[in-house]
Amino acid sequence: MFIRRLFLTCVLATFGSQNIAEPFSGNDILxxxxxxxxxxxxxxxxxxxxxxxEGLKWGALIGVVSKSSGExxxxxxxxxxxxxxxxCIPxxxxxxxxxxxxxxxxVETPEKRHESARTLIQSALASSFPCS
Incomplete structure (x- = not known):
């Protein structure tokens, strides 16, 4: 429980700041x-x-946990x-x-590389490893 509270406090402190850096783009990562x-x-x-x-998974989990009860x-x-x-990565x-x-x-989607890298990573994995 302590870890969860610490994590949420860190997330809120990070996103509550006015000086959030611009996200990396697909161009940066490539x-x-x-x-x-x-x-x-x-x-x-x-x-x-x-x-x-891992961050995407944790973010998704926070959404799931907030809608459910129990561990x-x-x-x-x-x-x-x-x-x-x-x-769903095997x-x-x-x-x-x-x-x-x-x-x-x-490389194959140069028209999207200006977008957020984490969004493009999610799209890449979803197209290669869709959940059944």
């Missing part, structure tokens, strides 16, 4: 992800993409947050595959 070698940009790419995936275990968390987001999928899918989506 530029970082296109480096061939292990660089700081590649680390940023990896961290941003997987941070966005939710990790399996229910994954199911409910994935269903709410429209993507447990056998490796991190490199997720990065490849996101990069391919960004």
């Amino acid at each position: 530029h970082a992800c296109e480096g061939g070698e292990a660089t700081v940009q590649q680390g940023f790419c990896f961290g941003y993409v997987f941070g966005a995936v 939710i275990d990790s399996e229910q968390f994954d199911f409910l947050s994935s269903a709410a987001l429209g993507f 447990p056998t999928v490796e991190n490199g595959q997720v990065l490849d899918i996101v990069v391919r989506y960004l």
Whole structure:
């Protein structure tokens, strides 16, 4: 319960601020992800993409939890947050595959790359791993 309250306090403090930075665009993420070698940009790419995936799941879970009662275990968390987001990544999928899918989506949709990176990541995963 303490962790949940701490998390919500942090979220409210972050979003309650007047000085919220502009979100990264698909162009920003593609530029970082296109480096061939292990660089700081590649680390940023990896961290941003997987941070966005986990953040999207947590955001979806907060919406689900606010509508339900009782505790939710990790399996229910994954199911409910994935269903709410429209993507269900199979447990056998490796991190490199997720990065490849996101990069391919960004390359193949240049008309959308000015949009929020986290929105584009969600779209990429929903098109590749739709929930059945």
